[in-house]
């Protein structure tokens with residue numbers, strides 16, 4: 001008897017994770033991707049302006065991101081991430097010129113908060129207790145209604161950390177999503193907070209996943225944009241690709257792993273987040289000085305994080321909607337002036353590229369968090385995946401991979 005087919009729409013991390021999880025189950029896997037390359041919002045490409053392969057955006061993982069690390073171990077990409085042996089984050093304040101490091105100790109008892117030189121200047125151990133308010137039970141509220149979003153520790157540690165994790169001004173962000181991040185990383189100690197960076201997002205996450213899926217016999221169809229579903233009662237009966245269609249058998253199933261607005265167009269009556277936040281990345285083709293840390297946090301600037309690679313310096317600015325209308329040349333000049341100061345590299349503007357991802361993530365507010373659907377849908381053979389589904393985490397690699405895992409598990413339970 002022919003095996004049932006699971007059709008997966010979207011080859012971002014969520015769709016890839018669903019496919020990887022289904023490998024070994026008694027089903028055929030067909031993965032469709034609208035673009036000519038897999039990876040979605042987590043991908044590398046050859047940039048003709050710089051003449052080098054860059055990522056669409058710098059991506060930071062923490063060692064507490066268990067699903068992401070398990071995914072990498074399964075596909076054989078675990079050795080493509082690098083980071084320090086201990087949690088260690090360098091910062092600079094562009095207003096005061098102060099520099100410091102944040103070095104949580106490895107275990108869950110946070111003695112580092114009592115040790116001078118292991119946290120930001122101007123903070124004492126009592127200030128750290130403010131974060132505990134996030135962990136108390138209660139309804140999802142803006143972080144600003146749960147903890148004080150002010151003071152040296154907030155500006156120099158909690159704001160940069162939460163802004164990077166949530167991609168929204170933290171005072172507006174969801175307290176539940178912030179608490180989930182804190183529980184899975186900081187609250188477990190520095191062992192779960194080691195920063196990990198991929199040297200090429202596609203080389204780490206995407207190419208090994210595609211190679212793994214090809215080895216296990218999955219059918220991967222790039223340049224295949226799903227135009228619509230054909231419904232029969234509460235089942236998906238066919239897939240419409242415009243110039244081609246695929247009919248589904250009675251036991252066949254679908255994982256929809258496309259972004260929220262696409263999913264809403266394809267599946268009527270689907271509830272999903274409605275608003276999004278941008279991320280701006282800038283890449284400068286210049287060999288960084290040897291003493292520049294791999295990741296440098298910047299406060300009191302337009303820029304927030306500087307990533308140092310062998311052949312370039314790359315910058316991330318989260319919650320960056322205010323910058324979408326700023327001319328690229330102006331942005332490049334402003335950002336470079338700050339990078340030069342932060343890295344003490346007094347050089348004229350090198351070749352640059354700016355990438356504005358307008359809908360980088362859903363807006364991680366309590367209201368939007370409440371609109372995220374689970375993996376199960378009203379359709380008997382359709383499951384949802386994507387960083388915008390109800391993973392309990394903000395839109396991150398970890399969330400996207402967990403959503404794919406959950407969708408695959410839901411599919412295996414469907415009749």
Ligand SMILES: Cc1cc2nc3c(=O)[nH]c(=O)nc-3n(C[C@H](O)[C@H](O)[C@H](O)COP(=O)(O)OP(=O)(O)OC[C@H]3O[C@@H](n4cnc5c(N)ncnc54)[C@H](O)[C@@H]3O)c2cc1C
Pocket residue numbers: 009010011012013014015032033034035038039040041042056057058059060061224225226227257258259262279280281357359360361385386387388395396397398400
């Ligand atoms: C600039 C930037 C920086 C980021 N930084 C970080 C970070 O530091 N750390 C972190 O953990 N996360 C980060 N993220 C978030 C992370 O990239 C995402 O959460 C994750 O990649 C989302 O994966 P996904 O599979 O849910 O969605 P997507 O990557 O959007 O995948 C959806 C896929 O579906 C395809 N598709 C769309 N329509 C169709 C259709 N009709 N038919 C077939 N295919 C379709 C798309 O082409 C796409 O490939 C960042 C994101 C951005 C944009």
